[in-house]
Amino acid sequence: MPLSITRRNIVTVVRMLDELIDSAYTKRASDIHIDPKQQDAIVSMRIDGLIVTYASIENELMPEIVGRIKVLAGLRGDVHDKSQDGRFYKQGSKTRIDVRVSVAPTYYGENVVMRLLAQDGQHMGNMTELGFSKEQEKIVLDVLRRSQGMIIVSGPTGAGKTSTLYGMLRQVCSGERSVLSLEDPVEYPLPAVRQIQLKSSQGYGFHHALRGVLRQDPDVVMVGEIRDKETASVAVQVALTGHLLITSLHAEDAAHIVPRLIDMGIDPYLLAATVRVMISQRLVRRFDTETNEYCGRIGIFEVMNVTEAIRGAILQKASAQRLKEIAVNEGYMTMRDDGEHKLSCGMTTAEELKRVLQE
Numbered sequence: 001m002p003l004s005i006t007r008r009n010i011v012t013v014v015r016m017l018d019e020l021i022d023s024a025y026t027k028r029a030s031d032i033h034i035d036p037k038q039q040d041a042i043v044s045m046r047i048d049g050l051i052v053t054y055a056s057i058e059n060e061l062m063p064e065i066v067g068r069i070k071v072l073a074g075l076r077g078d079v080h081d082k083s084q085d086g087r088f089y090k091q092g093s094k095t096r097i098d099v100r101v102s103v104a105p106t107y108y109g110e111n112v113v114m115r116l117l118a119q120d121g122q123h124m125g126n127m128t129e130l131g132f133s134k135e136q137e138k139i140v141l142d143v144l145r146r147s148q149g150m151i152i153v154s155g156p157t158g159a160g161k162t163s164t165l166y167g168m169l170r171q172v173c174s175g176e177r178s179v180l181s182l183e184d185p186v187e188y189p190l191p192a193v194r195q196i197q198l199k200s201s202q203g204y205g206f207h208h209a210l211r212g213v214l215r216q217d218p219d220v221v222m223v224g225e226i227r228d229k230e231t232a233s234v235a236v237q238v239a240l241t242g243h244l245l246i247t248s249l250h251a252e253d254a255a256h257i258v259p260r261l262i263d264m265g266i267d268p269y270l271l272a273a274t275v276r277v278m279i280s281q282r283l284v285r286r287f288d289t290e291t292n293e294y295c296g297r298i299g300i301f302e303v304m305n306v307t308e309a310i311r312g313a314i315l316q317k318a319s320a321q322r323l324k325e326i327a328v329n330e331g332y333m334t335m336r337d338d339g340e341h342k343l344s345c346g347m348t349t350a351e352e353l354k355r356v357l358q359e
Contacts, residue, residue, distance in 0.1 A: 036062060149239055165247075184205070206227065283297040
């Protein structure tokens, strides 16, 4: 049964919020939702990708709770009819937690979403721990050793793209190469990487920062996300001029990455010259065979190596389906294949795989 939070059973709003965030962190929640309703507000958490109801809050407490969150996040307490975004840090028992806050007006009051990012990177692992197979990892590592080209990761929001990008950054932080990242926002601190915090809402976005990035003399550049034609164009130019560029893009699967960039106006010959590997991913809940319970999540991947055959198809503006056919003929493991392999190893369940792949 969900907890019932009332004025009678809390000491203070401050303590209640502290305990809520601590509890969410302990449960490995990525987000806390506080949704006002006609009767009580509902508190839920996103745990391993799914929304789980945690508690209800009597409406009488909501102004104090939202007001406290706004104070912590540096938001205006007198604005109730516009969306606001902010952040604050909370010191937990083991690590500092970065809390990203979004407040938006709804019919019954202000809705709050708090995203939790632990500064110790508790949700991050190396590439094997993220779920890459040995063959997939070898393809990626071979490209990471090169001096130029592009590695592009795709997937929907919440698919774990950031963890994969950070996993690759950790692989290239050898001290022998200069590594720079452009992020909006910076998710986790990496001491060996020069991380640049962008402010797209204030007109300083990815393509603005990329234009001046070469003056910082990097060997490897990570661009958090390609969101528009301008960023894509500059990213390709950076990769053409002797730099390794790692980035993400929203696309249906690995084979759709190139057609997506062509739709943005990037010439196929530029993509054939720069793109080295294309990755698509999703996250499935991991199944523990010893306890018969879910414990965290693991990625299912498809890693498309840009071979000579695929490069030629890109030059001919081949469809995503054609690119996939060529890759499969060359031994490419689709996301379905990777998921079936993890299912056969007992890492997940058929129901979970069906849910994530939407089949």
